[in-house]
Amino acid sequence: MSSIIHVQDLVKTFKIYHDHKGYLGAIRNLFDRKYDLVHAVDQINFDIHPGELVGYIGPNGAGKSTTIKMLTGLLVPTSGEVRVNGYIPWKERKTYVKHIGAVFGQRTTLWWDLPLSDSLTLLQHIYEIPDPLYKKNLAMFREILELDAFMNTPVRSLSLGQRMRADLCAAMLHDPKLVFLDEPTIGLDVVAKERIREFIQFINRERGTTILLTTHDIADVAKLCERVMIIDHGKIVFDGKLDHLLRTYGGRRFLSVQFAEIYPEPVLENADIIKMEGNNVVYSFMRDTVSASHLIHKLSESYRIADLEVNDQPIEDTIREIYEKQLLYNHNHDKKNPAS
Numbered sequence: 001m002s003s004i005i006h007v008q009d010l011v012k013t014f015k016i017y018h019d020h021k022g023y024l025g026a027i028r029n030l031f032d033r034k035y036d037l038v039h040a041v042d043q044i045n046f047d048i049h050p051g052e053l054v055g056y057i058g059p060n061g062a063g064k065s066t067t068i069k070m071l072t073g074l075l076v077p078t079s080g081e082v083r084v085n086g087y088i089p090w091k092e093r094k095t096y097v098k099h100i101g102a103v104f105g106q107r108t109t110l111w112w113d114l115p116l117s118d119s120l121t122l123l124q125h126i127y128e129i130p131d132p133l134y135k136k137n138l139a140m141f142r143e144i145l146e147l148d149a150f151m152n153t154p155v156r157s158l159s160l161g162q163r164m165r166a167d168l169c170a171a172m173l174h175d176p177k178l179v180f181l182d183e184p185t186i187g188l189d190v191v192a193k194e195r196i197r198e199f200i201q202f203i204n205r206e207r208g209t210t211i212l213l214t215t216h217d218i219a220d221v222a223k224l225c226e227r228v229m230i231i232d233h234g235k236i237v238f239d240g241k242l243d244h245l246l247r248t249y250g251g252r253r254f255l256s257v258q259f260a261e262i263y264p265e266p267v268l269e270n271a272d273i274i275k276m277e278g279n280n281v282v283y284s285f286m287r288d289t290v291s292a293s294h295l296i297h298k299l300s301e302s303y304r305i306a307d308l309e310v311n312d313q314p315i316e317d318t319i320r321e322i323y324e325k326q327l328l329y330n331h332n333h334d335k336k337n338p339a340s
Contacts, residue, residue: 002050004049004050004178005071005212007046007071007081008080008082009044010045010079010080012066012070013078015036015038041067042233046236050177051204051210052210052227053200053210053213055221056212057215057229058232062232062233064214065214070089070090073092084100084178087099098128099176100177100179101174101176101178101179103164103167103171104183105187108166110166111155113154113155114155115153115155116151120138123174124173129173134173142169144199146165147166164188164192168200172203172209181211181215182214183215184213184215185197185217193220218314227241237322249318249319252284253292254310254312256280256310257282257307258306258308259280259306260303260305263303266281268299269298
């Protein structure tokens with residue numbers, strides 16, 4: 001299967017200048033400007049295939065936004081190759097943007113002082129959407145996203161949740177094959193987040209729309225993405241299935257036990273007690289060392305149990321461990337190679 005996004009050896013380097021201070025310093029800046037090179041994106045490679053919904057995650061400053069800006073044509077790479085839907089984004093941007101959609105959680109593509117309905121009509125003309133397609137899509141999105149209550153409200157008067165729903169509608173009106181979603185649930189309440197996630201699932205599953213999602217909300221990833229790419233310090237540190245990520249790095253599990261009575265020290269081999277309150281005890285264990293069923297069997301042989309529950313390590317803890325391991329690796333690498 002051919003890729004809808006192909007990225008090879010992609011690099012984006014920024015110059016951070018050091019300014020000389022004062023009046024004389026301003027003159028020196030004209031002739032003697034020193035700078036540091038910052039590798040925001042450092043030799044990354046990946047392919048995304050049609051119909052995939054991929055989570056692209058990482059800590060602040062990892063290189064997510066820089067990558068998205070290059071993929072959407074807003075930034076020109078320092079080196080490397082990018083092809084999106086057959087286009088080189090920054091070279092063919094005027095034609096290219098007609099075939100993609102983009103939603104940025106912190107910014108809107110709608111006209112601030114116009115009613116939502118007028119903004120959508122303007123987008124129909126900008127994207128040259130045929131009238132039948134426009135009416136069909138608008139009717140569908142009005143229903144799914146529940147837009148009717150604020151179709152005639154100026155965009156500036158919309159709540160954040162309403163504006164996000166409006167932006168999603170605007171991004172999908174022209175039936176793009178590929179959509180970039182940058183923090184689409186940021187700042188939303190639980191109900192609004194769930195509505196947005198349901199719509200993202202709909203356009204991916206029912207329409208086959210390819211989606212690249214960046215987010216800090218791990219629940220977005222857990223509920224929407226089968227594949228995850230993690231970037232840190234400008235490098236891809238993981239690219240694979242979410243369940244493989246959890247199996248490989250999320251090996252810790254938790255056994256929560258409510259005993260029928262209080263036991264002073266309910267020790268369990270191959271498991272550590274991490275919390276103990278009265279007759280409630282939480283054990284931690286590694287899935288590749290011992291099975292939950294074995295631990296439960298051993299407990300029931302020695303103690304009277306009222307209730308118990310087994311839980312996997314939360315996905316956010318798993319991803320935090322990957323960040324921390326990568327940070328430790330970078331620190332040790334820098335110490336061994338101080339000139340690099």
